[in-house]
Amino acid sequence: MEKIMKITEVLCQTLQKKSIDILNAMDLVSNTKVLLRDLRNDGWEPLLNEVMDFCGKHEVEIPDLNRRYADVTKSRNKHDNTTTLHHYKIDVFNVAIDQQLIELEDRFSSQATELLSLCASLDPRLDIFDRSKISTLVEKYYPADFSNQERAQLECQLLHFQLDVCNHPELSSLPSLADLTNGLVKLGKNSHYPMVDRLLRLVMTLPVSTATTERAFSAMKLAKTRPRNKMRDDFLRSYMIIYIEKELAAKITSEDIINSYDLVGSRRGKFKLIEM
Template sequence: MSSLQRPGDTRWSSHYKSIQSLKKMFSATISVLRSIANDRSVSKYSRGDAAGALQIIVKFDFVFILLMMEKIMKITDVLCQTLQKKSIDILNALDSVSNTKVLLGNLRNDGWDPLLQEVNYFCEKNDIDILDLNHKFVDVTKSRNKNDNTTVFHHYKFDVFNVAIDQQLNEIEDRFGGQATDLLSLCAFLNPILGSFDMEKVCSLVEKYYPADFSNQERMQLECQLPHFQLDVCNHPELKGLSSLADLTSGLVKLGKDSSYPMVDKLLRLLLTLPVSTATTERAFSAMKFVKTRLRSKMGDAYLRDYLVVYIERELAAMISSDDIIKAYDLANTRRAKFKITEI
C-alpha cells in the first residue's frame, strides 16, 4: 500500500479500483478473514495468512494509508487513463498534467483536516482504535533514538501524507519537465487542424531541441515549407479531417506529399517517437512474455522485432491475406523456391 507507481502505469488504475472495492467491503473483508482464521478445517498456513492480514487491516495506520491513497489516486486517475491511450490528444494531455499538479498541490495544502476526519469516522464505524495525535510516535519496525520526540501528528502529516503527495508531484515533474512540455507543445503548434499552429514557435523549438537533426539550411527549408503545409492540410479534403500527428503523417505519405514537404515530414516522424503514451511500450513488454519464451531463447533481434510487430499489431496483420504474403514472397526473388504456381 505504501509503495507508489509511476503515473500512467496500467497497474495504477487497477490498484485504485482495488482500494475502492476494499473500502466499500471493509466490514465484509474483516468478517471473511476472521472466519478463515478461526476455521479449523482450513490449513494452518491459510489460517496464519488470514490472521496476519486481519491484524494489519484493523489498525489506524492501514486505514490512514488506504484513504490517503484513495484521495491521491482519485486525482491522478484521469491523467493515468489519458497516458494509457495509444493515440493521445497532446493538448488534453498537457491540460491533464497541469490540472493534476494543481489538484495534488491543493490536496497537500488543504486536504489534511478532511482526510483526518474521514479516517476517524471510518475507524469509529469499524471499531478500530483511533490514535492520539499528541502522543509520541513509536516505530516498532526499527529502533528509534531515545531523544526523538516525533509525535503521531508529525509522523502522519509530514512523514506520510506530505511525502506521498510530494513523490507524485516529483514523478510528474520529472516526466513532464520543461523540455518534455516544450516538445509536447511543439506537437500542438505543428498541427494545423487544432487551430494552434504557430510557425515561429515551431521553428524556435526545432532550433532549440533538434540542432543535430536539422542543419541551418534544413531549418530554412522547414520555415519555407510550413506555410504551404498549413494551407494544404487545412484545404485538402483527405487531410483536413485528420486530427492526430500519426494520421497526418500517414496521410502525407499516402498522397505523396511527404516529398513536397520533406523537412516537415522529418519533423513529424521525430515527434512521433516521443514517449508520451505508456500504452505501446507496455504492450511491447507484455508481448515479449509470449514471444521470447524459453524455447525461443536463441531468436535473433531482427526476427524478434518482426515477430513483435506482427503480434502487437495483429489487427492490421489479420487484414493481410495468405495470397498477399505469397505474392510478396515471390516478388522478392530472394529464394529459388516458388510458392505461386504460374498458369500456362
C-alpha cells in the first residue's frame, strides 16, 4: 500500500485542486496507470526482497512460501491447495493494484478522456488548438446547446478568438481556461464571441475532480442537522457557499456585513447610523 500510495499521491493532490489544467490532469492519469502496471508486472520481486531483508534484520521468522496457506476464515473441511506465495502475490499484491487500476478506469473512462481532450483543444495559446475538434466537441457532447446556425457562428468566431487571445497581453498570460473565461468577461470581449463564451462556460462545469462536490456534501451533513431540518433552501444555499468558500469568506469583514445589511431594503433597526 505504501508503494501504491506513493504512485497515486501526485494525481490525488492535483485532483483536489478546485481549478486544474485539463492536459496536465490527463497526463497524470496516464502516467499513474503506467506506473501501477509496471509495479504489478515488475514490483513483486523487489518487494519480496525488501520483506526478506526486513525479517532477517529484525529476526522475524520467514514463512515457507511454498507451503499451503492456511486461511482461518475458511472451513477446515474445505481443501484449498493455495500456497503462501500465491496468496500474497496474487490475492493480495495483484488485487490491491488491480483495484486502483479499475477505479482509475471507472473515473476516467475512454469517453471521459475523449471529452477532456477535446476540451483542451479550446485553448488558442496551445498548439493543440483545433477548430475541427471543437466542432466535434459541440456536435457530440453539446448538441442541445447550439443550433445549426449557432454552430456556424461559433466556427466564424473561433478564427477571431484565436488571434485576439494570442495577441492580447492580458489574455495570453492567463494560466488556465477558467482564467481565460474570466478575462474575456473582464475585458468585455465575451460579447464579441458569445458562442465561444457559451462553450467555455459549459466546459468549466465539467467535473474534472469530485473534490468540490464531495466537499459540498460533507458540509451539508454538518450544516443541515436534525435541529436545523426546517432550514429553507435559500438560506442553506447561502450558508453552504460561505462554508465551502472559506478563503473568500475570510476576506469579508464585519464592517462589510454591517454595511450590506443596512443598505439592503428598509430595516426596522440599524446596526449603525448611515451618514447623510
